[in-house]
Amino acid sequence: MRIGVVTHYWLPHRGGVEVMAYEQTRRLSERGHDVHVVTSAIGGDAGIELWPAAHGRVVVERRPATDVLGVRGVPWPIPSPQLVRAWSQLAARCDVLLVH
Numbered sequence: 001m002r003i004g005v006v007t008h009y010w011l012p013h014r015g016g017v018e019v020m021a022y023e024q025t026r027r028l029s030e031r032g033h034d035v036h037v038v039t040s041a042i043g044g045d046a047g048i049e050l051w052p053a054a055h056g057r058v059v060v061e062r063r064p065a066t067d068v069l070g071v072r073g074v075p076w077p078i079p080s081p082q083l084v085r086a087w088s089q090l091a092a093r094c095d096v097l098l099v100h
Helices: 016-030 081-093
Strands: 002-007 034-041 047-053 056-066 096-099
Touching: 002 016, 002 081, 016 034, 016 056, 034 081, 056 081
Parallel strands: 002 034, 002 096, 034 056
Antiparallel strands: 047 056
């Protein structure tokens, strides 16, 4: 099954949503599912990474976002057009979509 995950932040950003999303994707991948995460890139971490799992891998795609609210204590990135486009493309090609 092709599973898409959309989350506002991903590791190494630490928080409950990030840890939960990571654990879900890791375990789904270990069960043989193709898992692709699309998340925000804050700073210079845009691009695509492969996260290893015991029996598979998780593709993590980071696209630009603005973190103006983060400095005010609100951890919610504002998506760029590239990030919104990546979400849309992910939804179109997946069997299941999880949103965190």
